[in-house]
Amino acid sequence: MDSRSPRLVDVARRAGVSTATASRALNPTTRGVRDANRARVLAAAEELGYTTNLAAQTVARGRTRGVTLIVKAMPDDYANPMVAGVVNATHREGLPLNLVVAGSGTDDLVRAIDAARGRRAQVLMTIGGRFVDDRGTDKMVTALERYEADGGRVVLITQPGLPFDTVAYANREGAKELARTLVELGYEHFAILAGFANGLTQRDRTQGFLEGLAESGVELSADRVVTGDFTRDAAYAAAGDLVRRGIRLDAIFAVNDAMALGALSLLRDAGPRGQGVAVAGFDDIKALRDVTPGLTTVHLPWDDVAAEAIRLALSERPAEPRVSVVRGHVVVRESTPDRRMHPTAEGETT
Amino acid sequence: MDSRSPRLVDVARRAGVSTATASRALNPTTRGVRDANRARVLAAAEELGYTTNLAAQTVARGRTRGVTLIVKAMPDDYANPMVAGVVNATHREGLPLNLVVAGSGTDDLVRAIDAARGRRAQVLMTIGGRFVDDRGTDKMVTALERYEADGGRVVLITQPGLPFDTVAYANREGAKELARTLVELGYEHFAILAGFANGLTQRDRTQGFLEGLAESGVELSADRVVTGDFTRDAAYAAAGDLVRRGIRLDAIFAVNDAMALGALSLLRDAGPRGQGVAVAGFDDIKALRDVTPGLTTVHLPWDDVAAEAIRLALSERPAEPRVSVVRGHVVVRESTPDRRMHPTAEGETT
DNA sequence: GTAATATCGGCAAGCGCTTTCAAGACGCAA
DNA sequence: TTGCGTCTTGAAAGCGCTTGCCGATATTAC
Numbered sequence: 001m002d003s004r005s006p007r008l009v010d011v012a013r014r015a016g017v018s019t020a021t022a023s024r025a026l027n028p029t030t031r032g033v034r035d036a037n038r039a040r041v042l043a044a045a046e047e048l049g050y051t052t053n054l055a056a057q058t059v060a061r062g063r064t065r066g067v068t069l070i071v072k073a074m075p076d077d078y079a080n081p082m083v084a085g086v087v088n089a090t091h092r093e094g095l096p097l098n099l100v101v102a103g104s105g106t107d108d109l110v111r112a113i114d115a116a117r118g119r120r121a122q123v124l125m126t127i128g129g130r131f132v133d134d135r136g137t138d139k140m141v142t143a144l145e146r147y148e149a150d151g152g153r154v155v156l157i158t159q160p161g162l163p164f165d166t167v168a169y170a171n172r173e174g175a176k177e178l179a180r181t182l183v184e185l186g187y188e189h190f191a192i193l194a195g196f197a198n199g200l201t202q203r204d205r206t207q208g209f210l211e212g213l214a215e216s217g218v219e220l221s222a223d224r225v226v227t228g229d230f231t232r233d234a235a236y237a238a239a240g241d242l243v244r245r246g247i248r249l250d251a252i253f254a255v256n257d258a259m260a261l262g263a264l265s266l267l268r269d270a271g272p273r274g275q276g277v278a279v280a281g282f283d284d285i286k287a288l289r290d291v292t293p294g295l296t297t298v299h300l301p302w303d304d305v306a307a308e309a310i311r312l313a314l315s316e317r318p319a320e321p322r323v324s325v326v327r328g329h330v331v332v333r334e335s336t337p338d339r340r341m342h343p344t345a346e347g348e349t350t
Numbered sequence: 351m352d353s354r355s356p357r358l359v360d361v362a363r364r365a366g367v368s369t370a371t372a373s374r375a376l377n378p379t380t381r382g383v384r385d386a387n388r389a390r391v392l393a394a395a396e397e398l399g400y401t402t403n404l405a406a407q408t409v410a411r412g413r414t415r416g417v418t419l420i421v422k423a424m425p426d427d428y429a430n431p432m433v434a435g436v437v438n439a440t441h442r443e444g445l446p447l448n449l450v451v452a453g454s455g456t457d458d459l460v461r462a463i464d465a466a467r468g469r470r471a472q473v474l475m476t477i478g479g480r481f482v483d484d485r486g487t488d489k490m491v492t493a494l495e496r497y498e499a500d501g502g503r504v505v506l507i508t509q510p511g512l513p514f515d516t517v518a519y520a521n522r523e524g525a526k527e528l529a530r531t532l533v534e535l536g537y538e539h540f541a542i543l544a545g546f547a548n549g550l551t552q553r554d555r556t557q558g559f560l561e562g563l564a565e566s567g568v569e570l571s572a573d574r575v576v577t578g579d580f581t582r583d584a585a586y587a588a589a590g591d592l593v594r595r596g597i598r599l600d601a602i603f604a605v606n607d608a609m610a611l612g613a614l615s616l617l618r619d620a621g622p623r624g625q626g627v628a629v630a631g632f633d634d635i636k637a638l639r640d641v642t643p644g645l646t647t648v649h650l651p652w653d654d655v656a657a658e659a660i661r662l663a664l665s666e667r668p669a670e671p672r673v674s675v676v677r678g679h680v681v682v683r684e685s686t687p688d689r690r691m692h693p694t695a696e697g698e699t700t
Numbered sequence: 701g702t703a704a705t706a707t708c709g710g711c712a713a714g715c716g717c718t719t720t721c722a723a724g725a726c727g728c729a730a
Numbered sequence: 731t732t733g734c735g736t737c738t739t740g741a742a743a744g745c746g747c748t749t750g751c752c753g754a755t756a757t758t759a760c
Contacts, residue, residue: 005467005500007716018740023718032738049496054468055408056716059745064405074437075429077636087424087451096465099449101437115446117355118404146399150355232640261640268642286427290582290611292618292642357746368710373748381749382707406746409715706757715748724739730732 006048014044026052058120063151066096067313068121070112072104072128077232078258078287082127082157085306093310106136113143116152123153123313128201137162148317155313157305159200160323165312167305167324171201171282172208174298174328175253178280179212181330182251182296186339187278190220191247193238193254193263195230202230205255205282235259239266243273250278251336257281257288260295264335278336284328294333301326356398364394376402408470413501416446417663418471420462422454422478427582428608428637432477432507435656443660456486463493466502473503473663478551487512498667505663507655509550510673515662517655517674521551521632522558524648524678525603528630529562531680532601532646536689537628540570541597543588543604543613545580552580555605555632585609589616593623600628601686607631607638610645614685628686634678644683651676 012022017037025033025041033041044050058064069086083099090097098121102112109126116124124147141162144154154164159171182190192209195202206225213220226242228234235254239262242249252267254260260281267274281288284299308324362372367387375383375391383391394400408414419436433449440447448471452462459476466474474497491512494504504514509521532540542559545552556575563570576592578584585604589612592599602617604610610631617624631638634649658674 005496008718009716019717020719020740020742021738024739027718034738037738049492051464051468051496053409053470053716054465055405055414055470056745057718058405059403059409059747060716060718062718062745074434076431076434077429077639079425079427079429081426084424084426091451091453097451099451101441101447101449103441114401115404118401120403120405142399146355146401232636265640286582287637289427290615291640358748359746369747370710370712370749371708374709377748384708387709403746406715407748409717409745410747410749412715412748702760704757704759706755708755709753711750711752713748713750716745718743718745720741720743722739722741724737726737727735729734 006050008050008052011041011044011048011050014048015040017041062120063122064120065122066090066098067123067125067310068098068100068116068119070100070102070109070116070124070126072102072109074101075258078261078285080127081283081285081300081302082305084286085302086125086309088303089306089310093314095310106140109136110139110143113140113147117143117147117150120150121152123155125155125157125309125313127157128199153313153317155309157309159204160325163321165318165322167309167312167326169300169305170325170327171204172211174300174330175205175208175255175282176212176215177330178253178282178296178298179209179218180216181332182253182278182280182336183213183216183218185332185336187251187336188218189248189250190218191224191226191242191249191252192220193235193252193259194225194227195234195255195259197227199230202255209253230256230259232258232262235262236266239263240270243267243270243277246273250276250339252277252279254279254281257283257285257295257297260297260335261287261291264291264293264295280336284331288333293335296333296336297331298328299331300328356400358400358402361391361394361398361400364398365390367391412470413472414470415472416440416448417473417475417660418448418450418466418469420450420452420459420466420474420476422452422459424451425608428611428635430477431633431635431650431652432655434636435652436475436659438653439656439660443664445660456490459486460489460493463490463497467493467497467500470500471502473505475505475507475659475663477507478549503663503667505659507659509554510675513671515668515672517659517662517676519650519655520675520677521554522561524650524680525555525558525605525632526562526565527680528603528632528646528648529559529568530566531682532603532628532630532686533563533566533568535682535686537601537686538568539598539600540568541574541576541592541599541602542570543585543602543609544575544577545584545605545609547577549580552605559603580606580609582608582612585612586616589613590620593617593620593627596623600626600689602627602629604629604631607633607635607645607647610647610685611637611641614641614643614645630686634681638683643685646683646686647681648678649681650678 008019008022012019022041025038067090100112102108156164156166160166160168194206226238228238252263254263260279264279267277281295281297284297288295305326358369358372362369372391375388417440450462452458506514506516510516510518544556576588578588602613604613610629614629617627630646632648634647638645655676
């Protein structure tokens with residue numbers, strides 16, 4: 001039985017009405033179908049197992065419902081808190097979510113944006129993905145503008161500064177506060193695992209941290225800012241380098257929690273040389289609950305970020321792009337014990 | 351400048367050819383176009399920033415490219431290894447991936463399947479989602495059959511037994527091996543955090559574990575099999591109950607790693623009563639690398655599972671549904687130390 | 701040089717749905 | 731009974747793309 005699945009025509013015929021009426025009965029949007037007819041159409045659809053052809057609907061309507069979320073990569077290890085937040089938020093709103101995983105290059109991003117335009121996606125959200133060099137950003141902005149010109153709504157979850165609605169979190173301020181807190185706790189000799197050299201999020205967090213140190217009167221030489229990949233594994237490796245270099249080190253700041261956990265693991269695996277080095281991260285991902293020692297980090301209210309993004313997306317497009325900034329706050333845990341109380345005098349290798 | 355984004359007509363006009371030729375030039379699939387024309391079409395498309403309207407293409411072609419992966423929920427804490435695997439595999443193949451997060455009920459699942467049919471998705475993969483009671487399964491099978499009747503390809507990643515291509519992993523055998531291993535290590539008094547009472551994966555793992563114990567001559571009373579949610583938080587709570595009940599306990603088996611980590615955290619938080627209780631999980635998620643003590647678990651080769659699923663999906667549809675079974679193996683880590691060497695005589699509360 | 705064949709281009713007919721527009725059905729006041 | 735406004739309904743014109751078919755052109759063979 002290779003019977004094609006039913007079309008709207010089949011439903012209409014079965015209900016004894018025209019396709020126009022069937023369409024109106026099926027779609028809540030339109031008004032004025034006699035109750036009796038609506039009921040018969042719905043019954044026919046049910047009996048036939050009819051599902052409206054989304055593609056045809058989209059081409060007829062010119063737009064498709066739901067939000068498309070572009071992320072740069074799907075993590076292997078820890079859940080992306082932002083993705084979870086958006087999943088929850090869209091679910092609450094009853095909006096179909098389309099998660100697309102682009103590569104990490106700007107080209108991949110542009111391709112993904114164009115694809116979303118091709119699908120006539122209603123709202124497009126992207127997370128991060130901005131770089132310091134502007135060649136790529138220009139292309140991205142062009143792609144997003146084309147998408148908006150075509151009737152879509154854009155919400156960026158990232159650093160502000162682009163001509164689109166944006167939800168930003170205070171990377172710089174959070175990192176600054178973290179730095180001050182750590183210095184207060186008695187730390188002096190830092191290193192930073194800074195991720196991509198040209199990633200904007202990473203850069204903001206790194207610079208914020210450096211500013212915080214500077215304000216607290218602590219210097220950090222450039223060779224203690226290690227760039228590399230933005231992942232747990234890269235951080236593990238980078239922390240290994242730091243340890244091997246044998247520099248005096250009492251705390252490592254990693255620009256996100258996954259990296260911080262990698263660093264923590266390295267220190268644990270490194271034996272005595274890794275002992276006594278504190279670690280702090282950024283994000284406050286859920287997985288931290290199961291990690292010992294508890295990781296000091298900057299808590300970001302991910303669900304609020306996502307909810308705000310959805311709110312912006314569903315409201316009328318404003319004349320001027322809006323920017324919502326969400327602030328985080330430092331959470332001190334055992335990975336950065338108070339040195340003033342328990343002055344440790346271990347391993348000053350240099 | 352509110353100029354609508356360009357259509358194929360615009361590209362064709364600019365290149366001085368018909369839409370038919372433009373279409374053929376743009377799509378590798380179809381038949382010969384003179385090089386000169388192809389070049390002009392491509393140039394025109396580039397200049398105009400043309401992106402083909404995916405919806406229109408789908409309705410014209412009757413099908414859309416790419417795989418749709420239905421998952422039951424997006425985890426907050428640990429990445430779903432299966433999702434990561436599929437993301438990687440599709441990326442390798444250059445296939446667009448559409449990740450849809452359905453609710454956890456069978457109805458949600460059916461809705462998601464119908465939606466995929468509505469979008470004319472080429473291949474549909476689902477992870478888990480099967481329950482012991484068959485009312486829901488029937489509906490799901492019907493939905494999937496309709497989807498296939500409509501030309502789609504289905505690959506299930508789950509327990510075998512449904513009339514579709516399936517990639518299964520050996521839940522029962524893995525759990526059985528784990529049980530035997532733990533008994534060999536000297537454990538006797540177990541509890542199981544079993545997840546949903548009617549989840550098929552959970553049930554297989556639980557039963558496999560029980561079988562393994564039985565073969566090794568260890569009894570487990572029913573009140574030590576705790577059902578509940580399938581999450582880290584639920585496991586944390588359930589482990590708390592176990593500890594409070596004060597029963598003699600030297601090891602907890604949780605049916606997945608996230609739950610095991612929750613249990614581990616509870617034991618850590620529970621003070622002396624939690625001490626000395628071993629924990630084992632299932633899946634070998636990446637995050638385990640950053641956890642102390644290292645978690646004993648059953649390793650599953652997730653990337654292989656995903657790759658196999660894609661392979662099945664892209665091959666011709668066979669007359670008979672195929673089933674690939676992927677086996678795992680036990681990995682012993684510090685969360686289940688060898689009791690024969692270091693016999694601990696702690697807390698036998700009952 | 702012409703005939704036979706292979707290529708390529710364009711016309712036009714869809715794909716399955718929505719939506720405008722005009723006409724029909726109906727209710728009520730005059 | 732007629733006239734007019736209101737509600738429903740169906741015919742048909744799209745939405746933007748692909749593709750079968752046929753004629754035009756280029757290529758090769760004789």
